[in-house]
Amino acid sequence: xxxxxxxxxxxxxxxxxxxxxxxxxxxxxxxxxxxxxxxxxxxxxxxxxxxxxxxxxxxxxxxxxxxxxxxxxxxxxxxxxxxxxxxxxxxxxxxxxxxxxxxxxxxxxxxxxxxxxxxxxxxxxxxxxxxxxxxxxxxxxxxxxxxxxxxxxxxxxxxxxxxxxxxxxxxxxxxxxxxxxxxxxxxxxxxxxxxxxxxxxxxxxxxxxxxxxxxxxxxxxxxxxxxxxxxxxxxxxxxxxxxxxxxxxxxxxxxxxxxxxxxxxxxxxxxxxxxxxxxxxxxxxxxxxxxxxxxxxxxxxxxxxxxxxxxxxxxxxxxxxxxxxxxxxxxxxxxxxxxxxxxxxxxxxxxxxxxxxxxxxxxxxxxxxxxxxxxxxxxxxxxxxxxxxxxxxxxxxxxxxxxxxxxxxxxxxxx
Amino acid sequence: xxxxxxxxxxxxxxxxxxxxxxxxxxxxxxxxxxxxxxxxxxxxxxxxxxxxxxxxxxxxxxxxxxxxxxxxxxxxxxxxxxxxxxxxxxxxxxxxxxxxxxxxxxxxxxxxxxxxxxxxxxxxxxxxxxxxxxxxxxxxxxxxxxxxxxxxxxxxxxxxxxxxxxxxxxxxxxxxxxxxxxxxxxxxxxxxxxxxxxxxxxxxxxxxxxxxxxxxxxxxxxxxxxxxxxxxxxxxxxxxxxxxxxxxxxxxxxxxxxxxxxxxxxxxxxxxxxxxxxxxxxxxxxxxxxxxxxxxxxxxxxxxxxxxxxxxxxxxxxxxxxxxxxxxxxxxxxxxxxxxxxxxxxxxxxxxxxxxxxxxxxxxxxxxxxxxxxxxxxxxxxxxxxxxxxxxxxxxxxxxxxxxxxxxxxxxxxx
Numbered sequence: 001x002x003x004x005x006x007x008x009x010x011x012x013x014x015x016x017x018x019x020x021x022x023x024x025x026x027x028x029x030x031x032x033x034x035x036x037x038x039x040x041x042x043x044x045x046x047x048x049x050x051x052x053x054x055x056x057x058x059x060x061x062x063x064x065x066x067x068x069x070x071x072x073x074x075x076x077x078x079x080x081x082x083x084x085x086x087x088x089x090x091x092x093x094x095x096x097x098x099x100x101x102x103x104x105x106x107x108x109x110x111x112x113x114x115x116x117x118x119x120x121x122x123x124x125x126x127x128x129x130x131x132x133x134x135x136x137x138x139x140x141x142x143x144x145x146x147x148x149x150x151x152x153x154x155x156x157x158x159x160x161x162x163x164x165x166x167x168x169x170x171x172x173x174x175x176x177x178x179x180x181x182x183x184x185x186x187x188x189x190x191x192x193x194x195x196x197x198x199x200x201x202x203x204x205x206x207x208x209x210x211x212x213x214x215x216x217x218x219x220x221x222x223x224x225x226x227x228x229x230x231x232x233x234x235x236x237x238x239x240x241x242x243x244x245x246x247x248x249x250x251x252x253x254x255x256x257x258x259x260x261x262x263x264x265x266x267x268x269x270x271x272x273x274x275x276x277x278x279x280x281x282x283x284x285x286x287x288x289x290x291x292x293x294x295x296x297x298x299x300x301x302x303x304x305x306x307x308x309x310x311x312x313x314x315x316x317x318x319x320x321x322x323x324x325x326x327x328x329x330x331x332x333x334x335x336x337x338x339x340x341x342x343x344x345x346x347x348x349x350x351x352x353x354x355x356x357x358x359x360x361x362x363x364x365x366x367x368x369x370x371x372x373x374x375x376x377x378x379x380x381x382x383x384x385x386x387x388x389x390x391x392x393x394x395x396x397x398x399x400x401x402x403x404x405x406x407x408x409x410x411x412x413x414x415x
Numbered sequence: 416x417x418x419x420x421x422x423x424x425x426x427x428x429x430x431x432x433x434x435x436x437x438x439x440x441x442x443x444x445x446x447x448x449x450x451x452x453x454x455x456x457x458x459x460x461x462x463x464x465x466x467x468x469x470x471x472x473x474x475x476x477x478x479x480x481x482x483x484x485x486x487x488x489x490x491x492x493x494x495x496x497x498x499x500x501x502x503x504x505x506x507x508x509x510x511x512x513x514x515x516x517x518x519x520x521x522x523x524x525x526x527x528x529x530x531x532x533x534x535x536x537x538x539x540x541x542x543x544x545x546x547x548x549x550x551x552x553x554x555x556x557x558x559x560x561x562x563x564x565x566x567x568x569x570x571x572x573x574x575x576x577x578x579x580x581x582x583x584x585x586x587x588x589x590x591x592x593x594x595x596x597x598x599x600x601x602x603x604x605x606x607x608x609x610x611x612x613x614x615x616x617x618x619x620x621x622x623x624x625x626x627x628x629x630x631x632x633x634x635x636x637x638x639x640x641x642x643x644x645x646x647x648x649x650x651x652x653x654x655x656x657x658x659x660x661x662x663x664x665x666x667x668x669x670x671x672x673x674x675x676x677x678x679x680x681x682x683x684x685x686x687x688x689x690x691x692x693x694x695x696x697x698x699x700x701x702x703x704x705x706x707x708x709x710x711x712x713x714x715x716x717x718x719x720x721x722x723x724x725x726x727x728x729x730x731x732x733x734x735x736x737x738x739x740x741x742x743x744x745x746x747x748x749x750x751x752x753x754x755x756x757x758x759x760x761x762x763x764x765x766x767x768x769x770x771x772x773x774x775x776x777x778x779x780x781x782x783x784x785x786x787x788x789x790x791x792x793x794x795x796x797x798x799x800x801x802x803x804x805x806x807x808x809x810x811x812x813x814x815x816x817x818x819x820x821x822x823x824x825x826x827x828x829x830x
Contacts, residue, residue, distance in 0.1 A: 012601075016597070016598050016601050047601075047602070047603050050603065081597065082594050082597050082598065083594070083597035083598040083600065083601050084601045087600075087601050087602070087603065088601040088602060089602065089603070090602070171823055171824075174823070174824055175730050175824055175825060176724060176728070178824060178825070178827065179497050179498070179724065179727040179728055179729060179730070180723055180724070180727060182431070182496065182497050182498035182727060182827060183431050183497065183498045183723050183726065183727040185498070185502075186427075186431050186462075186498050186499045186502050186503040187462070187502070187503060187504065187505070188462050188465065188502065188504070211822070211823075211824065212824055214822050215821055215822050215824050215826065216827060216829065217829075218827065304720075304722045304723060304724075305719075305720065305722075307719045307720075308595055308598050308719060309591060309594065309595070309719075309724070311598065312594040312595060312597060312598040313591070313594055314594060315590050315594070315731055316730055316731070318823065394822060394823065397822075397823035397824070398822075398823045399823065400818075400820055400823075403815075405815055406630055407626070407629050407630050407809060407812075407813070408586055408589070408626075408733065408735075408809065408812035408813045408814065408815075409586075409589055409590055409593060409626065409627055409630050409812070410590060410593070411630065412593065412597060412631060412633065414631065414632075
């Protein structure tokens with residue numbers, strides 16, 4: 001295959017994570033250290049495709065280059081900065097068959113900057129963007145390669161062993177659960193604490209609450225995931241059983257759990273707003289469970305919502321996750337230069353000791369599919385995860401990042 | 416003064432903190448490394464005075480001693496364990512004048528174990544316990560020395576420059592605010608984020624939200640403390656003014672802010688429950704402000720409650736705080752052996768470069784008084800803190816602890 005020469009553009013989209021900038025750092029590293037001469041300048045689009053449409057671009061080669069090499073200091077700071085440094089958006093692209101004019105406009109912009117490589121870092125919806133652009137490009141004579149670089153704390157992309165960003169969120173959740181459980185156990189009074197964890201459709205993040213159990217007895221008593229129907233009666237009977245054995249009962253629950261009739265448990269307290277992708281914003285699943293315990297059992301009850309900290313607590317990022325996020329970005333660049341397009345970078349786990357290889361897979365089969373927690377990762381009663389699930393997640397939170405601090409606080413990089 | 420020989424007992428009381436076990440570690444270090452021979456055995460009371468009354472005691476000299484020296488490994492693990500390792504309680508002692516029989520019962524227990532030193536680690540209410548016991552002892556012929564060893568994330572004790580536990584909570588809040596602000600800034604949409612921070616009466620913790628401003632522009636736009644009356648109209652006008660200049664507006668608010676008529680702002684959503692000390696449990700100040708913005712401005716708004724993580728996030732404890740907490744504990748023991756009783760260990764800050772000396776002060780003047788944020792630490796408009804306030808807090812969050820991890824998670828010690 002002939003070497004495709006030109007410029008490249010990278011964007012970040014969807015919800016921020018603690019590792020999305022490590023992936024960006026990987027794309028920057030891949031572009032700056034490219035020895036083939038394929039990529040001259042790497043641009044960053046501010047706020048994803050929204051910034052691209054407005055031609056709000058930043059020259060990342062200039063910013064992160066240092067006499068043709070990578071500026072290691074800026075690279076290190078970018079890796080430890082949470083939330084999309086380039087900004088994000090939640091813009092949904094139209095169907096190329098229905099609105100080809102939109103894509104013609106995009107191609108004009110690409111032409112203007114001689115952009116031949118398009119890297120998009122994001123979750124499910126961002127992979128949809130890459131898939132649509134790739135689909136349109138097949139009908140165009142403009143040669144450009146599009147690669148999806150995954151990130152999502154939700155770990156719900158198919159085709160990959162896990163997603164960059166998940167490990168750091170899981171580490172934050174596991175460490176925080178351990179601390180909350182310590183906190184709950186100081187009094188000799190019956191008390192129920194409900195910890196609401198992110199996860200609209202997939203229970204991966206909530207499953208991470210079980211991890212401290214491998215280290216000590218500081219694990220939640222029950223874990224409820226959206227993959228199983230939530231039954232109020234079973235829940236109350238679970239809590240009652242635990243209260244007979246101990247004072248402090250701690251529950252981990254996914255924001256996305258639903259009743260048998262399909263209603264979200266937190267529906268009573270949800271905002272009713274849906275985003276442009278049709279996802280409903282949930283809030284209040286923990287509050288709903290708190291109310292159930294107060295009414296049916298009557299002991300001291302409180303709920304804790306881990307909220308946005310789950311996706312931005314870079315100060316306790318997983319070293320494994322950050323290193324893999326960088327590798328994901330580099331792999332995307334190397335493979336695009338090698339000819340790949342319409343693909344997503346996927347992680348493949350080796351058998352035996354934990355090791356990850358990165359490959360690329362056709363994005364059309366990945367976008368818009370949801371990777372749930374498998375049935376054998378959840379116990380029969382539907383109120384905990386199995387050892388197999390813990391074995392799967394545990395290596396992803398391994399290792400601690402060395403963070404640069406100043407004035408007692410982590411130093412972040414602004415692009 | 417003659418050397419008072421016998422055993423000692425230590426307890427933890429009130430809300431847990433990330434540093435309360437470092438203070439306990441200091442008391443243990445002081446007792447085990449005592450060269451005067453005053454303290455033979457240091458007992459720990461489980462769940463504070465509640466465990467003392469039930470004679471639920473644990474031999475800490477045995478547990479943390481190692482051929483007469485301190486077991487450094489256990490000492491290090493205890494320092495990095497959040498929440499009271501001995502357990503806590505919220506038991507209020509009766510007035511010695513009204514119920515001397517209660518104290519006679521306590522003295523019987525002290526006699527049984529030959530306890531001559533009483534160390535109590537806690538906040539305002541715990542200092543009340545030490546003050547009452549000291550008061551009773553003056554009427555008794557049983558010789559015992561009582562020392563209050565402060566801890567409270569609230570930093571609201573008088574007589575001391577600051578309280579152990581505050582620095583770590585402040586560091587968690589400042590680091591988390593910085594991360595949340597990064598997270599909020601990824602979209603180009605008007606959005607208001609309200610972060611509710613602990614602090615029923617004193618705004619110290621909420622003031623810590625301003626610290627990231629020393630490092631970058633990632634500081635909240637407004638900070639509302641309970642020391643100033645909360646006015647809905649001014650608040651809405653503040654938010655509107657900020658939204659004219661930027662997309663992401665971030666507010667830090669103390670859970671304890673009140674309207675001019677004395678009502679808590681979060682009253683509508685509070686539980687209505689009061690604890691044995693008569694403090695009302697608040698919840699929902701952030702939600703109340705969220706509702707105001709939604710109604711009066713109508714843009715995207717959310718609230719985040721930092722919740723219990725503020726007091727138990729030992730994984731990001733302040734090194735300064737942890738080291739001072741240990742010193743506080745050691746100072747308590749050394750001073751008690753030297754003859755002090757009815758006192759609390761207090762921190763005195765030197766002029767110029769940050770340095771702390773520890774002294775003891777009469778506890779009667781300290782217990783039950785509240786140390787507010789002073790007027791000149793708050794700006795005129797009452798919607799931010801001054802540089803003087805930031806200068807005061809900043810040294811307290813300095814330095815990072817070296818935490819031992821296993822399986823990707825901090826290792827905690829169970830007593």
